[in-house]
Amino acid sequence: MWVKVPPALVIAAANKTIAVIYAVVGPDDPQGVASSPLSLVVGKYTEPAYPKPVITQAQAGDPYPLLDVSKLTANANVTVQPWTGIAVGQMLWLNAVSSPPIKLTKWQGFRITSTGVQSTVIGLAALQTLDHD
Incomplete structure (x- = not known):
């Protein structure tokens, strides 16, 4: 499974450690059970070098x-x-x-x-x- 994270959120989290948690929900368990958190280090954002027109x-x-x-x-x-x-x-x-x-x-x-x-x-x-x- 892939979850698309908006670029603005990735940039906002740059150089930080974030907690990633998921839950599997179903018709009999609409709340699901949360996973243990994964500490994820988001790397430094570097502005691209834009080419000249x-x-x-x-x-x-x-x-x-x-x-x-x-x-x-x-x-x-x-x-x-x-x-x-x-x-x-x-x-x-x-x-x-x-x-x-x-x-x-x-x-x-x-x-x-x-x-x-x-x-x-x-x-x-x-x-x-x-x-x-």
Whole structure:
């Protein structure tokens, strides 16, 4: 038998010892009989190192990749590799820091539906509004 514990409870119990108790109940014994407690040490929670988003059309640059919007003929593709602990149902937010601001509406509270690479696009029209020097 498996019991799913919500991630928030696991994180709250990190670095602590908790008591795990179970009871088997049945129609003739609705209260059941509790087991002896198991002392369980919950390990330290470590924040995952989240991967950087990648714009496929950007060229290597120093210190950052460079996206030459003038050479684009279509939308720019954005991907994020899976991170440690990625799970279906997690929420993802991604913002582009730009002038004027571009809002990546698809990834504003996007519910993860697979544990693979996450991908979206930034529209060419939005990119063409950016200030440049």
